[in-house]
């Protein structure tokens with residue numbers, strides 16, 4: 001059975017078969033890059049979603065009972081398959097989400113590496129043993145074996161921007177830990193996601209251990225999230241969607257990677273050339289459509305003019321165009337997203353921000369925009385733009401940055417540029433974020449580092465080792481000798 005039927009119609013995966021929905025409805029996916037149709041995915045019915053979940057539940061028990069070596073071998077074969085198909089899947093990512101080919105192919109290779117690392121870490125998971133006499137009334141002869149066991153059925157929901165990597169970053173740890181997986185890809189990104197799953201099937205995935213559910217999140221999302229058979233939800237996406245999932249999921253555990261408004265704080269003694277390079281790379285790669293993108297700059301007034309000049313030069317050198325032309329600034333994921341960014345720019349202009357550089361909009365292609373003299377009454381100072389615009393806020397002392405950050409609803413990452421290690425550590429300790437980067441741009445990778453957001457940026461910790469731990473729970477067996 002093939003993944004793709006006629007008219008670019010893609011099936012959904014049910015027990016290793018690519019099936020068409022009994023709904024008779026499909027969702028057409030168009031490229032943000034050239035507006036051509038990338039494919040059609042199935043709008044599944046509730047009945048089909050039910051069957052998909054039930055079947056994962058049944059298969060999971062066998063999967064959990066396999067030796068971990070068998071699960072490790074599957075993951076290595078999956079990584080091999082992805083590497084073999086890196087060009088093909090990279091092309092799909094490029095077309096489907098409008099990412100330059102080098103980054104799109106790089107995403108596939110990064111994913112293969114992440115899967116291999118997950119397989120290796122998965123081999124080294126062990127439980128522990130406790131003696132009862134560590135607590136009053138307990139006894140030496142009471143031995144607790146604390147085993148690490150899978151949760152059961154994991155629901156993995158991924159966003160559009162890294163349709164392969166952010167999906168596999170949930171699926172691989174879930175599988176290595178012995179869970180079954182129900183995978184709900186972002187609709188824009190589902191074709192890339194399903195090619196990645198096809199590689200897993202070709203690597204020898206046992207039937208039913210992972211099934212895919214497709215359909216708009218707004219239609220099937222609540223149903224799948226509230227399904228009583230789901231034991232754990234691992235979600236990456238917008239904060240609003242994440243909060244909704246958290247409210248709806250009553251008894252399932254929830255891991256959330258959500259939005260961000262990562263600051264780059266530049267102090268007077270910072271290396272401005274380095275800061276400008278990191279800021280532009282951090283803010284504008286994939287046109288700013290990254291949760292970890294630098295989304296506001298807080299710079300000391302006395303070096304602000306110099307920094308702005310250096311950043312401007314680099315922003316103006318960015319290649320703007322289509323993903324198919326390997327441009328750096330490519331069309332945004334859809335018109336709505338581009339409209340939103342324009343709205344934020346217009347609001348800032350109305351309230352007196354200085355437009356340092358910008359360009360004409362062509363459809364959903366926005367030229368990179370740099371805004372100086374941004375103030376706290378402007379929406380762009382606080383809202384997540386998720387696009388190619390960078391606001392610069394001038395500050396008069398380093399602690400002002402902390403005050404501004406205390407008001408930030410997000411807390412994913414933050415960068416600090418200074419040569420003074422004491423100042424760097426003082427600010428790093430005060431910033432309410434998951435990760436602080438000193439003299440470097442904000443970034444999720446390397447993928448084995450813990451990755452987390454605080455405040456409205458998330459719940460739980462990801463990163464290979466932590467992700468595997470989150471996919472396991474304790475099972476305690478007490479031997480009363």
Ligand SMILES: NC(=O)C1=CN([C@@H]2O[C@H](COP(=O)(O)OP(=O)(O)OC[C@H]3O[C@@H](n4cnc5c(N)ncnc54)[C@H](OP(=O)(O)O)[C@@H]3O)[C@@H](O)[C@H]2O)C=CC1
Nearest residue numbers: 158159160185186187216217221237238241257258259291
């Ligand atoms: N912290 C992090 O690690 C990361 C965070 N993000 C954040 O993600 C956002 C952009 O991604 P985007 O894809 O637009 O995010 P969305 O929140 O719109 O969608 C994410 C996923 O949730 C699904 N979904 C939508 N509604 C529901 C629902 N009611 N119940 C269950 N699932 C639902 C979507 O399906 P469908 O596509 O069918 O609507 C998609 O699969 C940004 O805010 C960004 O910051 C992105 C990457 C990393």
Ligand SMILES: O=C(O)[C@H](O)COP(=O)(O)O
Nearest residue numbers: 290291292442443444445
């Ligand atoms: O969604 C995102 O923004 C990714 O997690 C970014 O990963 P990176 O910061 O390592 O590029």
